[in-house]
Amino acid sequence: MLKNVTIGQYYPVDSIIHRLDPRTKIVGTLLYIVSLFLFRTFSGFIVVGTVFAGILILSKVPFRYLLRGLKPILFILVFTMICNFFLADGEVLWQWKFLKLTKEGIQRGFFMGIRLALLVFGTSIMTYTTTPNSLTDGLERLMSPLRVIHFPVHELAMMMSIALRFIPILAEEAQRISKAQMARGADMESGGLIRRAKAMVPILIPLLISSFRRAFDLATAMEARCYHGGKGRTKMKPLRYGLRDLFGYLFLACYMTTIILLRMFRNI
Amino acid sequence: MLPVVTENLVHDYVTRDEEGNAAEAKRALDHVNLEVEEGQFIVVLGANGSGKSTLAKHINALLLPSEGRVLTCNMDTADDDFLWEIRRNAGMVFQNPDNQIVASVVEEDVGFGPENLGVPTEEILTRVAQSLAAVGMEKYRESSPNKLSGGQKQRVAIAGILAMQPKCILLDEPTAMLDPSGRKDVLETLVCLNKEKGITVILITHYMEEVINADRVFVMNAGRIVMQGTPREIFARSEELRQYRLEVPQVTELALMLANRGIPMPASVLTPEEFAEEYRKLAGVSSENDPAPALSEKPSERNDEPILSLRDVSYVYGEKTAYRTVAVDKVNLDIFRGEYIGLIGHTGSGKSTLIQMLNGLEQASSGTVLFDGEDIFGEGYDRRKLRSNVGLVFQYPDHQLFETTILRDVCFGPRNQGLTEEEAKERAAWALRLVGVDESRWQASPLELSGGQKRRVAIAGVLAMKPQVLVLDEPTAGLDPAGRDEILAEIDRIRRETGMTVILVSHRMEDVARYADRLIVINDGQIRFAAPPREVFRHREELTDIGLEVPQVTQVMQILAADGIVPPSDAIIPEEAAEILAACVK
Numbered sequence A: 001m002l003k004n005v006t007i008g009q010y011y012p013v014d015s016i017i018h019r020l021d022p023r024t025k026i027v028g029t030l031l032y033i034v035s036l037f038l039f040r041t042f043s044g045f046i047v048v049g050t051v052f053a054g055i056l057i058l059s060k061v062p063f064r065y066l067l068r069g070l071k072p073i074l075f076i077l078v079f080t081m082i083c084n085f086f087l088a089d090g091e092v093l094w095q096w097k098f099l100k101l102t103k104e105g106i107q108r109g110f111f112m113g114i115r116l117a118l119l120v121f122g123t124s125i126m127t128y129t130t131t132p133n134s135l136t137d138g139l140e141r142l143m144s145p146l147r148v149i150h151f152p153v154h155e156l157a158m159m160m161s162i163a164l165r166f167i168p169i170l171a172e173e174a175q176r177i178s179k180a181q182m183a184r185g186a187d188m189e190s191g192g193l194i195r196r197a198k199a200m201v202p203i204l205i206p207l208l209i210s211s212f213r214r215a216f217d218l219a220t221a222m223e224a225r226c227y228h229g230g231k232g233r234t235k236m237k238p239l240r241y242g243l244r245d246l247f248g249y250l251f252l253a254c255y256m257t258t259i260i261l262l263r264m265f266r267n268i
Numbered sequence B: 001m002l003p004v005v006t007e008n009l010v011h012d013y014v015t016r017d018e019e020g021n022a023a024e025a026k027r028a029l030d031h032v033n034l035e036v037e038e039g040q041f042i043v044v045l046g047a048n049g050s051g052k053s054t055l056a057k058h059i060n061a062l063l064l065p066s067e068g069r070v071l072t073c074n075m076d077t078a079d080d081d082f083l084w085e086i087r088r089n090a091g092m093v094f095q096n097p098d099n100q101i102v103a104s105v106v107e108e109d110v111g112f113g114p115e116n117l118g119v120p121t122e123e124i125l126t127r128v129a130q131s132l133a134a135v136g137m138e139k140y141r142e143s144s145p146n147k148l149s150g151g152q153k154q155r156v157a158i159a160g161i162l163a164m165q166p167k168c169i170l171l172d173e174p175t176a177m178l179d180p181s182g183r184k185d186v187l188e189t190l191v192c193l194n195k196e197k198g199i200t201v202i203l204i205t206h207y208m209e210e211v212i213n214a215d216r217v218f219v220m221n222a223g224r225i226v227m228q229g230t231p232r233e234i235f236a237r238s239e240e241l242r243q244y245r246l247e248v249p250q251v252t253e254l255a256l257m258l259a260n261r262g263i264p265m266p267a268s269v270l271t272p273e274e275f276a277e278e279y280r281k282l283a284g285v286s287s288e289n290d291p292a293p294a295l296s297e298k299p300s301e302r303n304d305e306p307i308l309s310l311r312d313v314s315y316v317y318g319e320k321t322a323y324r325t326v327a328v329d330k331v332n333l334d335i336f337r338g339e340y341i342g343l344i345g346h347t348g349s350g351k352s353t354l355i356q357m358l359n360g361l362e363q364a365s366s367g368t369v370l371f372d373g374e375d376i377f378g379e380g381y382d383r384r385k386l387r388s389n390v391g392l393v394f395q396y397p398d399h400q401l402f403e404t405t406i407l408r409d410v411c412f413g414p415r416n417q418g419l420t421e422e423e424a425k426e427r428a429a430w431a432l433r434l435v436g437v438d439e440s441r442w443q444a445s446p447l448e449l450s451g452g453q454k455r456r457v458a459i460a461g462v463l464a465m466k467p468q469v470l471v472l473d474e475p476t477a478g479l480d481p482a483g484r485d486e487i488l489a490e491i492d493r494i495r496r497e498t499g500m501t502v503i504l505v506s507h508r509m510e511d512v513a514r515y516a517d518r519l520i521v522i523n524d525g526q527i528r529f530a531a532p533p534r535e536v537f538r539h540r541e542e543l544t545d546i547g548l549e550v551p552q553v554t555q556v557m558q559i560l561a562a563d564g565i566v567p568p569s570d571a572i573i574p575e576e577a578a579e580i581l582a583a584c585v586k
Helices: A022-036 A041-060 A063-087 A103-129 A132-149 A153-181 A193-222 A243-266 B052-059 B081-087 B105-109 B112-117 B121-134 B148-162 B180-197 B231-235 B238-243 B251-259 B270-280 B351-358 B381-391 B408-417 B420-434 B451-463 B481-497 B508-514 B533-537 B540-545 B552-562 B576-585
Strands: A092-096 A099-102 B002-018 B022-036 B041-046 B067-072 B090-093 B168-172 B200-205 B216-221 B226-227 B306-317 B325-336 B340-343 B366-371 B390-393 B467-471 B499-507 B520-525 B526-531
Touching: A022 A092, A022 A103, A022 A243, A041 A243, A063 A099, A063 A103, A063 A132, A099 A103, A099 A153, A153 A193, A193 B002, A193 B041, A193 B090, B002 B052, B002 B200, B022 B052, B022 B226, B022 B238, B041 B052, B041 B180, B041 B381, B052 B067, B052 B366, B067 B231, B067 B366, B081 B090, B081 B105, B081 B112, B105 B112, B105 B121, B105 B148, B112 B121, B112 B148, B121 B148, B148 B180, B168 B180, B168 B325, B180 B200, B226 B231, B226 B238, B231 B238, B238 B251, B251 B270, B251 B552, B270 B552, B325 B351, B325 B499, B325 B526, B325 B533, B340 B351, B340 B508, B351 B366, B351 B390, B351 B467, B366 B390, B381 B390, B381 B408, B390 B451, B408 B420, B408 B451, B420 B451, B451 B467, B467 B481, B467 B576, B481 B499, B508 B533, B520 B533, B526 B533, B526 B576, B533 B540, B540 B552, B552 B576
Parallel strands: B041 B200, B041 B216, B090 B168, B168 B200, B340 B499, B340 B520, B390 B467, B467 B499
Antiparallel strands: A092 A099, B002 B022, B002 B067, B216 B226, B306 B325, B306 B366, B520 B526
16 A cells, blocks of 8 residues: 655766755755746747756756656646636637637647646756755755744754654555454455545554654654754764855856846847 | 662652642662673563663663662763763663664764764764674665664664764663574674673673673563572573573573483583583483384374465565565465464565465465465455454554454454444454453553553454464564463464464474474475474474574484484474483483
């Protein structure tokens, strides 16, 4: 049932994008998303698309992996496109009662569709090239200024990394528990919604109890290893910007400037 | 400097009522006085609930004394200023390997302690490399802990402690959840750390095999230290140990049996080799013509009609991926009605997958499984009904207990069979009586029970469906010696009373030698042996090759027979071995 749960979708190869500091990648992805919403014509896609293709080649992630990432949002994508097809005013190509297909509508539908796809592609490149742990590290460092307003940055990051470690363990345990109950004749495959929900109780209760026990054990073990919050803690693998990150940021600056200038003077 | 001293240490677990007033106090430690010398290998023995884990938590300052005091490396644990220094100096490893590994990469987990201590980055990296090398896990530096075996995870946990450069390592039943090979690896690692690095080791356990390496043993019972001495001194007092729900190694027991017959065997032999050595002094060489002694065969309940049959059954994980693994490889097997089968194999041998195919929880990739001659994956076959006929009890009772009372929990199976509330209760009552859970406890919550009692309720939960075949996956894992023997005797009694077919999965040969009609040894997904225990144990070398050991009694008899001191025999339990050995003393 939960056998195939994987957290993150790291694609383990060595590339310049993989080696970038996670902070560079997070900032880059955010700026990339902003840039997608800056322009209003198809010609903008040429700029963004070229840059995106370049990064994809550098990252050595196969394109079909990106397409796979599109699957879960396929419905939203198609839905957005169809809505746009029929809901825009303009030159009517085809009409049936109140539904009318317009030329502008088709244009806008494709425009929105491509924008959404590029958005998903961009974020996928980040998750394909960065392990969940270094993403957590990157977020912790980027958010560290928030500590001034007593935002628990370190605690949040620690929680995230512990969750990453325990999700596969709990998923496996859930599977074992459901087998133990099925061996006692529990029926989880038939019946209506309510019956199925009720059939989950014998699985959820042992799972919950076990999670509490694990949490308690882990807290004791962490205390025994002198964990006392983020204060006075050093890092085994501190994040350090390298030369390539400098290039990364310079490139991002050029990219954003180009997009903004194009938007202002050529109105793309 | 003494690494650990406790002076009149008392610990009370206080239960509070809703207003926060102390309602009940349970004394877990009762005036414990203990002194550990530097560089020693200490073992604290005790049955479940004897207070040994509580003691460990005091040494690490995870608990504070109700009375008395604890000095860890000359620091009073009650003094808050020393807290982190104490925990750094006396690192602690816990029972469950999964619940103490914090990071998703091995090296990051080992670095967790030094990070907390504020050690500079460069030094953390050196310490991590050294610690992983010390436990022999440097190859796995970048692996995910989820991909490691239990024994490997425990070694990572030990490395995580070493990286804090402690003087002393405390281990709270670190091997209770491991298989024999994992247990051996962990123990060897500890002995090596103790001998080569001079680190004081305090090992808490109820496995007697782990005591042999100790410089000093403390035995705990009901919160008190009741015995202390060297392993030999302790094992010479086997009657006393039995009172504390512990045991002695099988050879020591055998020596004692001979001593009780008036044969002057020293009561302190610890290994089969030592036993053979001592025995040689007593016995002459037997003549070639001595007939092989007759051993009584236990009457078998089995009849010739197979109840479960496997025909060319294979199970493949991750077909068509890079992770393709053959868990079960073309297995052919008949299990007969009324048989008691011991299924033996180490972790990863395919035994778990095999038993899950017997009740249709897993579907064979190829081949057929027949129950009563019918293909269980044939069209329209009722597999839920099959599961009540082939009852499977999984290893951890915590995975199945969920109801508010024991009685209701045991009713879960019968109710799923479609029985009325009345009938289900009747069945549950029958099953609970059969496993020996007292009626006064039936309304208690199953979560409040001790390990052995939980195990019984879990077995009752399956028995209540009145299965024809009862499959038990390591029903004695984690229990202390007395608890283990009680469960095994209980299962044997249930079988005799109901005539059920029993399949007991275990990796302890001693568990199955006494009761099973037939042993099935599985390795790499294939059946290596399927024969009565006496026959299987003749293949000692082949068994050793696949990481399994024959019982110590068998080892002794084989050594002595090879020397021509006793006639060759297939003795596999202490009583029959004692009989033969007594007869051979001139």
